[in-house]
Amino acid sequence: MSLTARDIAQITRLLEDSSFDELQLEIDGLKIHLRRSGAPAAAAASEPARVSPEAARTPATAASATPAPATVDDPALIPVRAPLLGTFYRAPKPGAPPFVDLGANVEPDTIVGIIEVMKLMNTVRAGARGMVREIRARDGTLVEYGETLLTIDPRVPG
Amino acid sequence: MSIGRILIANRGEIAVRIARSCRELGIETVLAVSEADRDSLPARLVTRVVCIGPAHASASYLQPEALVQAALGTGCDALHPGYGFLSERAGFARLCEQHGIVFIGPTSAQLAAAGDKLAARALAQEVGVPLAPGGDVSSQDAARELAARIGMPLLVKAAGGGGGRGMKLVERAADLDGALELAAAEAGAAFGDARLYLERFISSARHVEVQLLGDGTGNVVHLGERDCSVQRRYQKIIEETPAPGLPAGMAGRLHEAAMRFAGRLEYRGAGTVEFLVDAARDEFYFLEMNARLQVEHPVTEAVSGVDIVAAQIAIASGQGLRLARGESHREGCAIECRINAEDPARDFAPSPGLVKSVRWPQGEGMRVDTHVEAGTRVPPFYDSLLGKIVAHGTDRAHALARLRAAVAMTRVEGVATNLALHADVLADPEFAAGGVDTAYLPRLLQRRVAAAVQHG
Numbered sequence: 001m002s003l004t005a006r007d008i009a010q011i012t013r014l015l016e017d018s019s020f021d022e023l024q025l026e027i028d029g030l031k032i033h034l035r036r037s038g039a040p041a042a043a044a045a046s047e048p049a050r051v052s053p054e055a056a057r058t059p060a061t062a063a064s065a066t067p068a069p070a071t072v073d074d075p076a077l078i079p080v081r082a083p084l085l086g087t088f089y090r091a092p093k094p095g096a097p098p099f100v101d102l103g104a105n106v107e108p109d110t111i112v113g114i115i116e117v118m119k120l121m122n123t124v125r126a127g128a129r130g131m132v133r134e135i136r137a138r139d140g141t142l143v144e145y146g147e148t149l150l151t152i153d154p155r156v157p158g
Numbered sequence: 159m160s161i162g163r164i165l166i167a168n169r170g171e172i173a174v175r176i177a178r179s180c181r182e183l184g185i186e187t188v189l190a191v192s193e194a195d196r197d198s199l200p201a202r203l204v205t206r207v208v209c210i211g212p213a214h215a216s217a218s219y220l221q222p223e224a225l226v227q228a229a230l231g232t233g234c235d236a237l238h239p240g241y242g243f244l245s246e247r248a249g250f251a252r253l254c255e256q257h258g259i260v261f262i263g264p265t266s267a268q269l270a271a272a273g274d275k276l277a278a279r280a281l282a283q284e285v286g287v288p289l290a291p292g293g294d295v296s297s298q299d300a301a302r303e304l305a306a307r308i309g310m311p312l313l314v315k316a317a318g319g320g321g322g323r324g325m326k327l328v329e330r331a332a333d334l335d336g337a338l339e340l341a342a343a344e345a346g347a348a349f350g351d352a353r354l355y356l357e358r359f360i361s362s363a364r365h366v367e368v369q370l371l372g373d374g375t376g377n378v379v380h381l382g383e384r385d386c387s388v389q390r391r392y393q394k395i396i397e398e399t400p401a402p403g404l405p406a407g408m409a410g411r412l413h414e415a416a417m418r419f420a421g422r423l424e425y426r427g428a429g430t431v432e433f434l435v436d437a438a439r440d441e442f443y444f445l446e447m448n449a450r451l452q453v454e455h456p457v458t459e460a461v462s463g464v465d466i467v468a469a470q471i472a473i474a475s476g477q478g479l480r481l482a483r484g485e486s487h488r489e490g491c492a493i494e495c496r497i498n499a500e501d502p503a504r505d506f507a508p509s510p511g512l513v514k515s516v517r518w519p520q521g522e523g524m525r526v527d528t529h530v531e532a533g534t535r536v537p538p539f540y541d542s543l544l545g546k547i548v549a550h551g552t553d554r555a556h557a558l559a560r561l562r563a564a565v566a567m568t569r570v571e572g573v574a575t576n577l578a579l580h581a582d583v584l585a586d587p588e589f590a591a592g593g594v595d596t597a598y599l600p601r602l603l604q605r606r607v608a609a610a611v612q613h614g
Contacts, residue, residue, distance in 0.1 A: 087231060144209040145210055
């Protein structure tokens with residue numbers, strides 16, 4: 001048998017709705033390993049059951065079923081935090097290339113994403129000079145005030 | 159529609175209270191918190207927490223867009239505004255309506271009608287609810303003429319909002335112009351609406367309000383009245399139900415008047431109509447309608463057995479009143495003390511800080527609604543309410559005895575509180591006799607100051 005992206009999305013939902021942090025599944029030689037990101041269990045236990053119209057513009061893809069990238073534990077990294085709660089977008093419009101990607105060099109005023117609140121687009125700037133080391137917030141998802149969207153390594157370029 | 163997940167757009171004890179009813183109903187909860195409330199007790203009681211902004215309420219709990227976005231982004235069907243903050247903002251309710259989020263409360267149009275004090279006065283008049291002599295102020299000349307008809311003393315009040323802001327007491331005709339100017343400036347700053355009206359000042363009156371539930375199609379039931387006359391600077395600190403020692407038949411007339419008012423609005427949800435009661439003259443006057451859950455709702459719950467938050471949710475999800483007119487059965491008496499973090503020694507200034515330890519009362523007929531436990535930080539950004547102690551008894555004397563015991567049992571270390579004041583009021587023979595007016599607490603406070611000076 002083969003798994004479709006839809007199946008994987010459903011399996012992901014199973015994990016999201018459960019009280020477990022990790023799920024390993026083996027079907028006919030196909031291995032899936034899902035793990036929650038660092039969010040507290042209570043928070044992760046209720047992922048939205050309904051997708052907001054905003055979020056629907058960028059439909060969840062199978063990419064969401066891949067394990068969330070482990071966060072890099074490096075105190076030198078500078079977090080870029082969400083200046084307000086809203087829906088985070090990495091690109092100016094659906095299908096367009098992202099404002100920045102991993103490894104991109106940014107200046108303090110480089111736009112790294114937008115946060116939409118009630119149809120109002122708020123640009124998020126890097127606020128520091130360096131290289132994009134991690135992108136933590138997922139495209140089209142709700143980010144909280146103060147949540148780390150991405151991190152910047154100020155040592156590169158040195 | 160059925161409601162599966164509710165965004166709680168509030169904090170403190172009322173967030174805890176709303177979360178409790180939701181849990182009993184099997185409804186998931188998302189709590190919108192400011193940065194200062196991430197580790198609060200309600201944040202641990204809900205299904206999920208989202209941070210909507212920094213500590214200052216103006217950047218978090220007073221941000222309609224952030225709250226509606228948080229509700230949408232977390233898949234909530236409905237939003238409970240609690241009391242205070244945005245709970246009575248018609249624009250906020252409208253934003254929820256526009257985005258398909260059920261606002262657990264009245265419609266935006268009803269909020270606008272109840273919030274405009276002049277419109278509310280006009281409506282009260284229309285349905286034959288008595289008003290204190292007064293009227294709106296179009297010009298200074300008109301105001302002088304109106305003032306002469308009303309007589310002194312009178313109150314200058316803001317049409318756009320309550321809470322004592324934009325309100326001025328005028329005792330001499332010569333002071334009217336100055337008071338109007340000051341009130342207009344205050345009201346303009348506080349409510350963005352400088353319209354004023356005048357009302358006769360009733361110096362010896364009781365504050366009695368009627369708890370209502372409306373289904374939104376004109377059916378309204380009442381859950382009895384509450385007496386909230388123990389106030390300091392328009393802030394209630396003790397409330398009770400039923401109102402003790404009203405003239406014969408007056409409670410029924412208050413209930414009827416409140417239901418006529420809300421019925422004409424086809425009011426939806428829980429609401430309260432406030433009256434000034436002049437017991438000596440056997441008269442009452444319409445004050446305003448509070449179109450939300452009240453802080454003091456637990457006393458009504460204690461005697462009626464109705465979970466008012468659950469009733470709000472039922473109405474919002476289209477289940478109607480579940481309680482026919484006249485069906486409400488009330489038993490005994492309940493009294494509530496609001497325990498605030500404020501320092502009586504510094505004229506009741508707020509006393510934020512870290513609560514080192516706390517002991518809340520426990521026992522038969524006692525209820526405590528609170529978000530405060532050992533280690534709770536009371537932030538300086540919000541109101542100072544730490545919790546509400548409610549005692550229920552078979553009659554007033556019974557409830558009072560239980561409340562005295564409950565307050566004596568309570569200990570809060572780390573922040574100053576008004577516990578000692580509550581103990582004094584509950585021990586005072588005048589309060590024990592029942593039926594004090596709104597001038598009672600200021601009088602008692604003066605006596606306390608005088609006694610302190612004598613002993614010092």
